Amino acid sequence: MTALQPVRGTHDLLPDEAARHRLVEEIAFDIARRYGFGEIMTPIFEFTEVFSRNLGETTDVVSKEMYTFQDRSGESLTLRPEGTAGVARAFISEGMSQNLPLKLFYRGPMFRYERPQKGRQRQFHQLGVELLGVESPQADVEVIALAAHILQELGLKHDIQLELNSLGDAASRAAYRDALVAFLMARKDRLSKDSLDRLDRNPLRVLDSKDEGDREVVADAPLMADYLNEASRTFFTQVCDGLSAVGIAVVHNPHLVRGLDYYCHTAFEFTTTALGAQGTVLAGGRYDGLIGQMGGPATPGIGWAAGIERLSMLADVAPEASRPLVVIPMGDQTAALALTQRLRQDGFRVDLGFSGNMKKRMARANKLQARAAVILGEEEWGRQAVVVRDLDTGSQEEVPLVALEDRLARFR
RNA sequence: GCGGGUGUAGCUCAGUUGGUUAGAGCGCCAGGUUGUGGUCCUGGAUGUCGUGAGUUCGAAUCUCAUCACUCGCCCCA
Structure with a gap:
């Protein structure tokens, strides 16, 4: 605890910047309301298991980025590193399954112990939505359309593109994973150190590697699309058709993978090149298994989250200067x-x-x-x-x- | 966690080959007569030179460590 500095990776938001923050949130929430979403406010900390059990033990978030501590009664608590797990927990705790479908919007601070960079802090803020209880791909389309609408309304100066992929259902994903691991194992000696590690913890991540050598190996790796079963393929096609029907341009990125274990089927990211190494502005996907896995009634879900700091840096909006x-x-x-x-x-x-x-x-x-x-x-x-x-x-x-x-x- | 860059007044920065009182612009404060701003003029205050050691007769200037910021890797919003 040296000097009077803010803790590394945290920032004071002075009035001007705080106003921008609020404005971004309000614009987003205003549009979300048009789509029928209502705000939910969950605690910024939860029992540690809420995150550790559901995001995936081997994910970076859980294995090295959580702010975990014991309170005075010895309970292990964790400052939330993302919003979905808390909302899912609330869904179960509050017995919200009686009111499906459910459209929820949230905003607030998230905490991740990472090395700070441009557009990346230890305490940062996200806004996000979750649509629970709808199996149909129409839910995916609506949620993605909402995201695109918000980004448009924020007037993002730098071109943003929507990347989309399907991870398939659990069966498809498992089949693909096996095929990919077999393929990569056979070429182990050509992989980078980082990718060998990924191979162990999250093999799909290897597809995303920035390493030259890895990219060459991955170039003729089996494609996820070839391992989607009939149902998964149909689902993905319907999502794509729906997006095209509402006029949203998509770039299919077969290498797009999500960091957390609970995702299935649709995965998407709105990306930009204006934020240095942090290309993702808004990202999300479908998580049909999450709530069931947490012990609640099997309930499909899809949602996304966006970093408010990142949005604020890109948004072409200015708080109205009200003159006194x-x-x-x-x-x-x-x-x-x-x-x-x-x-x-x-x-x-x-x-x-x-x-x-x-x-x-x-x-x-x-x-x-x-x-x-x-x-x-x-x-x-x-x-x-x-x-x-x-x-x-x-x-x-x-x-x-x-x-x-x-x-x-x-x-x- | 790993690698590169940076760290001088509130802010943006200058500071020559180490040399003694560390500077500028902006901002801030006070004046330019009695009850009036935004322009202009004058004057003024403010620095542990990130921190701690070391080298030296002498360090903001050299060395090491440490902290912070920043860029990239990892990963992500």
């Missing part, structure tokens, strides 16, 4: 306080400085980009009036107190 009114007392501070309170009650955004002479207060008003100043001159005050100065034009006039709100209306 400023009250400037000349003599009686108490009268100014009362008048300020009155105007605030009337719905105006008003700033009343805490100290300083008139010049100083005017300068401050300017800095706040105030629209107008209400000046309480002693002389005018004696006549039950104040001076209202338009700070853009510099013109000012005397206004009787009884007419103040009316006169101020145009500065709202």
